[in-house]
Amino acid sequence: MGKIRKRVLNLILSIFWAVVYFAYLLIFILVVFANFGYNDATIAIFSIMSTIIFVFVVLLFITTITSYQKEKEHLNFNEEIFGERLYFYNLLDFVKDIYEHKHKNKEAYVIAYSPIKSSTSNEVYQSKELKQFYNYLAKYFIEEFTNKKNKKVKYCFDSNMFLIYCQGSKDDVMDIVTKLQNISYSLIKKYDLRLFIQNFFGFCPVSSNNDLYEAIARAKITRRIAEYNFEPVLEFDEKYVLDEKENSIAEALANGLKNNEFLVYYQPKFGLTTKTFVGCEALVRWNSKELGFVSPLGFINYAENKGLIHEIDLFVFEQVCIDLADLKKRGKRLLPVSINFSLYEFYCPTFLDDIKSILTKYDINPMLIEIEITEETQHANSFLVISLLKKLRELGMRVLLDDFGLGFSNFGSMKILPIDTIKIDKSFIDEIAYDYKARQIVKTIIEFGRIMGIQTVAEGVEDAKQVETLKKLKCDIIQGFYFSKPIPKADYDKFLSSNPFEKKEANQ
Ligand code: C2E
Ligand code: CA
Numbered sequence: 100m101g102k103i104r105k106r107v108l109n110l111i112l113s114i115f116w117a118v119v120y121f122a123y124l125l126i127f128i129l130v131v132f133a134n135f136g137y138n139d140a141t142i143a144i145f146s147i148m149s150t151i152i153f154v155f156v157v158l159l160f161i162t163t164i165t166s167y168q169k170e171k172e173h174l175n176f177n178e179e180i181f182g183e184r185l186y187f188y189n190l191l192d193f194v195k196d197i198y199e200h201k202h203k204n205k206e207a208y209v210i211a212y213s214p215i216k217s218s219t220s221n222e223v224y225q226s227k228e229l230k231q232f233y234n235y236l237a238k239y240f241i242e243e244f245t246n247k248k249n250k251k252v253k254y255c256f257d258s259n260m261f262l263i264y265c266q267g268s269k270d271d272v273m274d275i276v277t278k279l280q281n282i283s284y285s286l287i288k289k290y291d292l293r294l295f296i297q298n299f300f301g302f303c304p305v306s307s308n309n310d311l312y313e314a315i316a317r318a319k320i321t322r323r324i325a326e327y328n329f330e331p332v333l334e335f336d337e338k339y340v341l342d343e344k345e346n347s348i349a350e351a352l353a354n355g356l357k358n359n360e361f362l363v364y365y366q367p368k369f370g371l372t373t374k375t376f377v378g379c380e381a382l383v384r385w386n387s388k389e390l391g392f393v394s395p396l397g398f399i400n401y402a403e404n405k406g407l408i409h410e411i412d413l414f415v416f417e418q419v420c421i422d423l424a425d426l427k428k429r430g431k432r433l434l435p436v437s438i439n440f441s442l443y444e445f446y447c448p449t450f451l452d453d454i455k456s457i458l459t460k461y462d463i464n465p466m467l468i469e470i471e472i473t474e475e476t477q478h479a480n481s482f483l484v485i486s487l488l489k490k491l492r493e494l495g496m497r498v499l500l501d502d503f504g505l506g507f508s509n510f511g512s513m514k515i516l517p518i519d520t521i522k523i524d525k526s527f528i529d530e531i532a533y534d535y536k537a538r539q540i541v542k543t544i545i546e547f548g549r550i551m552g553i554q555t556v557a558e559g560v561e562d563a564k565q566v567e568t569l570k571k572l573k574c575d576i577i578q579g580f581y582f583s584k585p586i587p588k589a590d591y592d593k594f595l596s597s598n599p600f601e602k603k604e605a606n607q
């Protein structure tokens with residue numbers, strides 16, 4: 100409303116100055132042409148005055164027209180949402196207005212409100228009913244919150260949400276929420292709109308001058324969490340920032356699975372006794388359209404929390420089988436591949452059948468597959484874990500215990516779990532060449548493995564000193580950047596057919 104007044108005022112001012120200008124011009128003409136007793140000085144003064152007034156008028160016209168133009172754009176944008184041009188703030192005006200009128204150190208909140216679920220289909224967003232509903236709601240905002248008694252409330256519409264700034268207490272926030280809840284349902288009833296609305300509100304305190312944008316973002320996040328948790332009104336909590344991140348990663352993960360954004364890389368394993376490469380580890384890679392390249396460390400946890408890990412693990416399993424089938428077809432060197440399986444696979448009732456059917460589909464010998472599990476697996480129901488591992492081994496697969504040495508009760512797990520191999524964690528290998536204690540721990544693990552009939556793999560081997568030490572300690576297999584980083588399948592094939600390590604060892 101303030102905008103209209105300003106525009107009208109500008110227009111009146113322009114007209115006033117235009118009249119003044121023409122009056123001066125008239126007097127000037129009279130003076131010059133009617134020979135009204137002029138001299139050079141009066142002409143000069145008249146000329147200067149006329150020019151100043153002229154510039155004034157032009158400037159006023161320009162500002163009036165540009166502000167009108169801007170407002171038109173803004174109103175056109177409104178028209179798309181509200182089905183009619185309404186004087187409704189957008190985010191920028193909203194923030195500007197708050198900064199102009201905000202009282203420092205007074206309690207204030209930002210409320211994010213949307214009556215429509217964020218998962219709502221596009222059709223609803225384009226529907227006549229929703230436009231009508233938003234139109235009535237917007238008019239309610241204008242009527243209710245744009246008057247003198249409500250100076251402490253500002254509002255705008257931004258990315259499908261109404262944002263309300265409320266200078267006051269939490270009670271004032273709840274008051275606005277109740278008003279909006281009541282009005283939204285009464286509008287639906289009054290105008291008989293065929294629209295299913297679900298009101299969710301998220302609000303966040305504004306604590307200092309600088310964090311208005313942050314409070315807005317947080318209120319929006321809280322609104323989404325409110326919907327997710329089915330809570331009509333929710334106040335912001337720090338932990339929602341993480342929840343929101345998880346949700347957005349989970350969404351990107353689900354899209355990534357649909358859009359084939361995942362790849363499998365291979366990292367070779369070198370046998371110290373055979374002096375040849377004896378297998379490799381399959382490691383998943385995600386090149387996300389939305390997030391760019393994401394490391395497994397950045398998404399495996401989220402995938403586990405959101406129940407998407409099974410799909411990822413199965414994708415890797417199937418891709419490995421496809422790649423093995425291809426190698427077999429081309430008569431290439433065929434070495435076992437180890438695949439990482441999450442703890443959650445042990446709770447998946449279809450897991451065993453799923454992998455059996457993939458093995459059959461690609462005609463893969465299960466002896467070419469190793470399953471990597473972590474000690475974390477012991478937190479699962481031991482009956483489930485042990486019976487599943489036994490079934491996998493009966494099929495002919497080998498079971499490998501990853502990250503050995505991290506956590507606790509390691510040696511116990513060697514006794515309890517039906518495993519063939521242990522992989523000594525990189526943290527021990529890092530220090531093995533210069534730290535006596537680390538070397539002794541690794542030595543003990545290797546010896547204990549030998550007693551138990553369990554093979555040992557050292558992971559994360561990066562330099563020749565570590566290789567030498569591990570040879571002396573009689574470790575069976577080593578894996579790490581010293582030989583190769585995880586690489587795509589085509590590079591892995593080339594690596595196996597020509598690499599410096601096997602030749603060097605053969606000559607020794
Ligand atoms: P992990 O199973 O312990 O895998 C070894 C990780 O160490 C890999 O990281 C590998 O790239 C890295 N690595 C290997 N050698 C070296 C080395 O010499 N130096 C250094 N600095 N790093 C080395 P990546 O690929 O980022 O995988 C991280 C973790 O993500 C894996 O740890 C595994 O727990 C998980 N992961 C990867 N792929 C899968 C998968 O397909 N399914 C499941 N459930 N988890 C996976
Ligand atoms: Ca692993």
Ligand code: CA
Pocket residue numbers: 501502522524558
């Ligand atoms: Ca590991």
